Amino acid sequence: MSAHLSPAIAYDPVAGLHIREISHRPAGPGEVEIDVRAAGVCHSDLHILTGDWPSDRPLVLGHEAAGVVTHAGEGVSAVKPGDHVVLSWFAPCRRCRKCLAGMAWLCTGTQAVANTLPDGTTPITDAQGEEVWPYLGLGAFTSRVVVPESAAVKVPDELPFGIGALLGCSISTGIGAVMNTAGVRPGESAVVVGAGGVGLSVVMGLRLVGADPVIAVDLSAERLVAAERFGATRTLDAATTDVAAWCQEELGGVDYAFEAIGSAKVIETLPGMLTSGGAAVLVGMAPADATGAFNLFDLADQGKRILGCNYGSSVGAIDIPKLARLYLAGRLPLDELIGNVRPLHEAAAAFEDLRSAVGARTILEP
């Protein structure tokens, strides 16, 4: 069978970041074929390039994307050709104990985090017939993907594809961290350390639920200005401020401290920012082997909590359409999260945008 080849942004340990011609096999039972229209560049893609999360297999990167269904395999009922969908990288199996308990973000049946389809295979081969693997089960930095039905979430046609792309990861993670993981209530105080695509979404979520004050912390002055636009009531320069000391002196500690960088050093400082009973929310993803140290007496004595946060504790099929509706109702300023829009072949420049921590999220269009 002579398959149609199209360029994809790939990574392997030898070639590094490169463009590779790939093709997908057709969608099988329970699978959906999607034309990708927009894909965001998230720090979780960059973690692969930096070696924070080593991969010995060649990967097609990209896990924050939206597009249009072109084919639905046998038995697929949630979407049909022509539907606009957001790709959800934590494709739940809907059968394991966590899924049945409503905690799809902890699904033990998914293989997405192993960068394969649910059956452990890949739908992708390159021009030489070599297998290439879909990052987080999606591999969205290309023009077409084949994914399990539960990875494709139908959204209204009027939702712009760029916004849909970001709903697939940074926005649902950041807002979900506030609403689902932490359950922040009106008037509670919060610090957000790291104001990239994810951290700014945490700030937006805090404004949505009526948190106050909301303190954003970053090393980039531009990011701090953005945080104010998204609802931060105060910003602090991480390079010159001891944030924990500031929180204790000014506020007697905060109710919630969110980390949206993935830095072990920063995560270790979170409990010191909290008031008694407060919670540190770990949204940033540290390198795979990172460990950290806390004052254990303080944690127990002050009843402080540490909350891990995978995918904003979101159920994609519920949370993504909910956030899309809030955006379409004018309740979330998501347009401001979109920075440069680049063609796919400018992926290297897009990663530079992310590294430089200026501007908002870069979108790649195939």
Ligand SMILES: NC(=O)c1ccc[n+]([C@@H]2O[C@H](COP(=O)([O-])OP(=O)(O)OC[C@H]3O[C@@H](n4cnc5c(N)ncnc54)[C@H](O)[C@@H]3O)[C@@H](O)[C@H]2O)c1
């Ligand atoms: N929990 C999840 O499911 C989930 C989902 C998506 C992304 N993530 C993770 O969230 C993290 C953030 O992702 P992103 O795409 O927003 O990244 P990003 O690179 O866009 O943003 C990171 C921000 O942190 C700032 N920063 C770096 N070091 C700092 C320091 N010492 N003090 C203060 N600010 C600092 C940078 O200036 C930048 O603005 C990554 O680790 C990513 O892998 C987690």
Ligand SMILES: [Zn+2]
């Ligand atoms: Zn991501």
Ligand SMILES: [Zn+2]
């Ligand atoms: Zn499951």
